[in-house]
Amino acid sequence: xxxxxxxxxxxxxxxxxxxxxxxxxxxxxxxxxxxxxxxxxxxxxxxxxxxxxxxxxxxxxxxxxxxxxxxxxxxxxxxxxxxxxxxxxxxxxxxxxxxxxxxxxxxxxxxxxxxxxxxxxxxxxxxxxxxxxxxxxxxxxxxxxxxxxxxxxxxxxxxxxxxxxxxxxxxxxxxxxxxxxxxxxxxxxxxxxxxxxxxxxxxxxxxxxxxxxxxxxxxxxxxxxxxxxxxxxxxxxxxxxxxxxxxxxxxxxxxxxxxxxxxxxxxxxxxxxxxxxxxxxxxxxxxxxxxxxxxxxxxxxxxxxxxxxxxxxxxxxxxxxxxxxxxxxxxxxxxxxx
Amino acid sequence: xxxxxxxxxxxxxxxxxxxxxxxxxxxxxxxxxxxxxxxxxxxxxxxxxxxxxxxxxxxxxxxxxxxxxxxxxxxxxxxxxxxxxxxxxxxxxxxxxxxxxxxxxxxxxxxxxxxxxxxxxxxxxxxxxxxxxxxxxxxxxxxxxxxxxxxxxxxxxxxxxxxxxxxxxxxxxxxxxxxxxxxxxxxxxxxxxxxxxxxxxxxxxxxxxxxxxxxxxxxxxxxxxxxxxxxxxxxxxxxxxxxxxxxxxxxxxxxxxxxxxxxxxxxxxxxxxxxxxxxxxxxxxxxxxxxxxx
Amino acid sequence: xxxxxxxxxxxxxxxxxxxxxxxxxxxxxxxxxxxxxxxxxxxxxxxxxxxxxxxxxxxxxxxxxxxxxxxxxxxxxxxxxxxxxxxxxxxxxxxxxxxxxxxxxxxxxxxxxxxxxxxxxxxxxxxxxxxxxxxxxxxxxxxxxxxxxxxxxxxxxxxxxxxxxxxxxxxxxxxxxxxxxxxxxxxxxxxxxxxxxxxxxxxxxxxxxxxxxxxxxxxxxxxxxxxxxxxxxxxxxxxxxxxxxxxx
Numbered sequence: 100x101x102x103x104x105x106x107x108x109x110x111x112x113x114x115x116x117x118x119x120x121x122x123x124x125x126x127x128x129x130x131x132x133x134x135x136x137x138x139x140x141x142x143x144x145x146x147x148x149x150x151x152x153x154x155x156x157x158x159x160x161x162x163x164x165x166x167x168x169x170x171x172x173x174x175x176x177x178x179x180x181x182x183x184x185x186x187x188x189x190x191x192x193x194x195x196x197x198x199x200x201x202x203x204x205x206x207x208x209x210x211x212x213x214x215x216x217x218x219x220x221x222x223x224x225x226x227x228x229x230x231x232x233x234x235x236x237x238x239x240x241x242x243x244x245x246x247x248x249x250x251x252x253x254x255x256x257x258x259x260x261x262x263x264x265x266x267x268x269x270x271x272x273x274x275x276x277x278x279x280x281x282x283x284x285x286x287x288x289x290x291x292x293x294x295x296x297x298x299x300x301x302x303x304x305x306x307x308x309x310x311x312x313x314x315x316x317x318x319x320x321x322x323x324x325x326x327x328x329x330x331x332x333x334x335x336x337x338x339x340x341x342x343x344x345x346x347x348x349x350x351x352x353x354x355x356x357x358x359x360x361x362x363x364x365x366x367x368x369x370x371x372x373x374x375x376x377x378x379x380x381x382x383x384x385x386x387x388x389x390x391x392x393x394x395x396x397x398x399x400x401x402x403x404x405x406x407x408x409x410x411x412x413x414x415x416x417x418x419x420x421x422x423x424x425x426x427x428x429x430x431x432x433x434x435x436x437x
Numbered sequence: 438x439x440x441x442x443x444x445x446x447x448x449x450x451x452x453x454x455x456x457x458x459x460x461x462x463x464x465x466x467x468x469x470x471x472x473x474x475x476x477x478x479x480x481x482x483x484x485x486x487x488x489x490x491x492x493x494x495x496x497x498x499x500x501x502x503x504x505x506x507x508x509x510x511x512x513x514x515x516x517x518x519x520x521x522x523x524x525x526x527x528x529x530x531x532x533x534x535x536x537x538x539x540x541x542x543x544x545x546x547x548x549x550x551x552x553x554x555x556x557x558x559x560x561x562x563x564x565x566x567x568x569x570x571x572x573x574x575x576x577x578x579x580x581x582x583x584x585x586x587x588x589x590x591x592x593x594x595x596x597x598x599x600x601x602x603x604x605x606x607x608x609x610x611x612x613x614x615x616x617x618x619x620x621x622x623x624x625x626x627x628x629x630x631x632x633x634x635x636x637x638x639x640x641x642x643x644x645x646x647x648x649x650x651x652x653x654x655x656x657x658x659x660x661x662x663x664x665x666x667x668x669x670x671x672x673x674x675x676x677x678x679x680x681x682x683x684x685x686x687x688x689x690x691x692x693x694x695x696x697x698x699x700x701x702x703x704x705x706x707x708x709x710x711x712x713x714x715x716x717x718x719x720x721x722x723x724x725x726x727x728x729x730x731x
Numbered sequence: 732x733x734x735x736x737x738x739x740x741x742x743x744x745x746x747x748x749x750x751x752x753x754x755x756x757x758x759x760x761x762x763x764x765x766x767x768x769x770x771x772x773x774x775x776x777x778x779x780x781x782x783x784x785x786x787x788x789x790x791x792x793x794x795x796x797x798x799x800x801x802x803x804x805x806x807x808x809x810x811x812x813x814x815x816x817x818x819x820x821x822x823x824x825x826x827x828x829x830x831x832x833x834x835x836x837x838x839x840x841x842x843x844x845x846x847x848x849x850x851x852x853x854x855x856x857x858x859x860x861x862x863x864x865x866x867x868x869x870x871x872x873x874x875x876x877x878x879x880x881x882x883x884x885x886x887x888x889x890x891x892x893x894x895x896x897x898x899x900x901x902x903x904x905x906x907x908x909x910x911x912x913x914x915x916x917x918x919x920x921x922x923x924x925x926x927x928x929x930x931x932x933x934x935x936x937x938x939x940x941x942x943x944x945x946x947x948x949x950x951x952x953x954x955x956x957x958x959x960x961x962x963x964x965x966x967x968x969x970x971x972x973x974x975x976x977x978x979x
């Protein structure tokens with residue numbers, strides 16, 4: 100189904116899109132109202148989180164349901180370093196991805212022993228473990244209240260400055276992630292996803308390369324978490340729980356799992372649902388859930404999959420067959436493949 | 438006898454976790470789907486009871502009758518919802534990537550959360566314990582609320598019923614066979630799709646039942662489902678996904694370790710269960726009674 | 732000079748001796764065919780030799796080193812390559828990407844994060860693709876290839892890691908006669924030019940007897956004959972258990 104993987108944007112197109120996005124959004128920073136500046140801060144930071152997670156899910160075929168462990172950790176490193184040790188923000192900001200990488204190494208060493216669904220559940224358990232620690236270690240983490248305060252330098256607290264900072268860091272980080280995906284390592288990761296046994300046969304150490312991917316994704320997720328602190332000036336336990344871990348997966352799916360920039364499209368839609376629908380309806384979860392369900396059932400290649408010109412002819416046919424599959428129950432084949 | 442009281446409390450937790458995890462583990466075993474929306478069915482069980490019973494205690498006979506009715510109606514409504522869900526959402530996804538199936542149930546989780554907010558709002562609701570089940574028992578000097586005893590009794594009854602169903606009936610044989618090899622079963626002329634619907638419906642019925650009986654012991658909110666889901670997953674994973682007996686063992690381990698946590702390290706009470714799961718999986722990657730995945 | 736030496740190799744699956752006390756030795760630079768009826772233990776033996784199964788007993792010595800029980804990727808790094816009986820490729824990677832990946836693995840560049848490192852591997856992969864005649868599908872995803880091209884890709888992936896010992900499990904399974912001929916030619920040409928040692932099993936008798944320097948016959952998990960093609964062809968026992976009337 101996902102044969103369109105990565106084809107909509109050929110190699111040159113990603114840096115080009117990123118560069119033009121950087122320029123356009125940097126200029127937009129002069130004209131947007133604070134509310135929109137705040138909105139896009141969220142898009143950039145969540146977009147980075149989702150792109151980093153897609154290195155595991157889309158490229159590596161590793162469904163981690165615990166990326167919030169690292170995202171929340173990044174936020175807490177900045178917040179707690181400020182709260183308890185008065186370490187300057189800039190140092191904490193650089194420490195966040197390091198903590199993310201080290202924690203991901205430890206978690207990954209254990210979680211990658213398990214396969215597929217067990218891997219998903221183990222990462223979920225770690226995520227909940229970190230959540231519980233943040234929630235209950237009141238003396239250190241302030242418990243469910245979370246940490247609030249002037250942890251971000253004054254220069255970044257102005258919405259415009261924060262916006263430019265988050266934009267710049269996110270775009271650079273996403274570009275670095277793109278370099279990872281086109282490197283020999285990125286290719287190796289995809290080969291493992293495609294055929295684990297064959298990858299071993301040609302001499303690839305599967306466990307070790309999956310662990311690398313887990314560490315890289317962890318480091319960038321933590322960086323996204325540190326950017327969240329710039330955006331929100333707080334860190335609280337919900338940044339670590341399984342619902343937060345599900346969010347990047349949701350964005351990846353909406354945008355298109357097979358496209359490097361797909362998660363960014365998903366991030367825009369997610370942030371929109373989260374920020375604006377909430378004003379018109381108090382049940383934004385319902386809307387978001389319906390969008391996700393429609394995509395899972397009818398367009399599993401995501402929105403970019405629908406736009407992919409090379410597939411446009413197929414898409415209608417595919418949609419049609421999926422509609423039939425969903426509504427023509429009697430014709431379904433018995434049994435299920437594993 | 439604070440310790441014994443905590444033990445009883447731990448066993449009550451275990452009873453509820455068993456009911457939810459048994460459904461979860463059966464659904465995984467049969468359909469190979471991690472049902473993230475399972476907690477939502479539990480939450481609906483609680484909400485439906487709260488709507489039917491209300492908070493007002495009228496005449497005691499009336500309240501009791503109403504409660505028993507609700508206890509039967511709520512799980513049935515939830516099970517019907519479960520059947521519908523399986524039919525509309527999961528069927529088209531059998532044989533597809535795990536990720537899609539996982540995300541479909543994640544979408545359902547969002548949808549069910551939204552719908553519950555639509556119907557019941559975001560406030561806390563409380564359900565009174567019916568007069569018949571109020572009061573406390575004193576066992577070996579420790580107090581045990583009658584209602585908690587009732588919860589344990591239901592869990593034991595369900596456990597026995599499940600054992601009988603799975604081990605002693607032709608239907609149970611088919612369900613177990615479906616877990617092992619659905620294609621073989623289909624080749625032998627069993628309607629595997631229908632069986633899957635049945636498994637999903639039974640699983641959600643149990644979740645609805647657990648939700649229905651938990652109502653009076655804690656305040657009912659939308660967050661109820663997300664809360665129990667993770668614990669139930671851990672129970673199922675520790676026991677071995679697909680094994681109902683494993684779920685029972687897992688539930689007791691988690692219930693008791695939570696009680697131990699309350700006694701000895703109240704600050705990290707709930708961290709205990711995650712550590713327990715990580716340890717079990719590090720030693721036995723497919724859980725205590727699970728079948729290893731290739 | 733003995734290159735691969737197998738002694739008393741045994742694999743038991745729940746009481747069933749799939750491979751039962753096999754011993755043989757292979758000389759460097761030779762092409763060795765393995766034949767035997769279905770269920771003779773050929774694929775199990777290949778899985779033992781390439782580390783996908785652990786032997787129940789016995790020893791495997793490769794180029795003077797005991798390799799018994801080593802993982803597949805370890806063996807592959809040391810020059811033992813294997814093509815599977817059931818075609819096993821990277822479905823959504825293109826032919827070029829697949830081969831490039833194998834070349835990277837051979838050069839220990841699989842974990843490199845530098846894009847620039849891909850250039851040399853890419854050139855090398857392209858040359859190999861040309862040599863095996865897959866240039867016309869170079870940029871097509873592996874899953875879109877015809878069965879014959881997928882089999883060629885399978886063998887090419889094994890060649891890409893520059894092996895010393897090449898294990899081919901029915902390389903021509905399901906191929907048309909023309910494709911079979913092409914594959915046989917390819918294997919022979921590459922083996923001779925690179926000084927490869929080849930161990931392959933095959934259903935097609937003509938192929939086996941045409942290109943092998945030696946033929947090993949397996950039956951019920953045991954080696955019953957191990958000799959030159961001419962001698963095997965005439966061996967009465969082989970005719971009885973395996974070749975059937977066609978060759979009598």
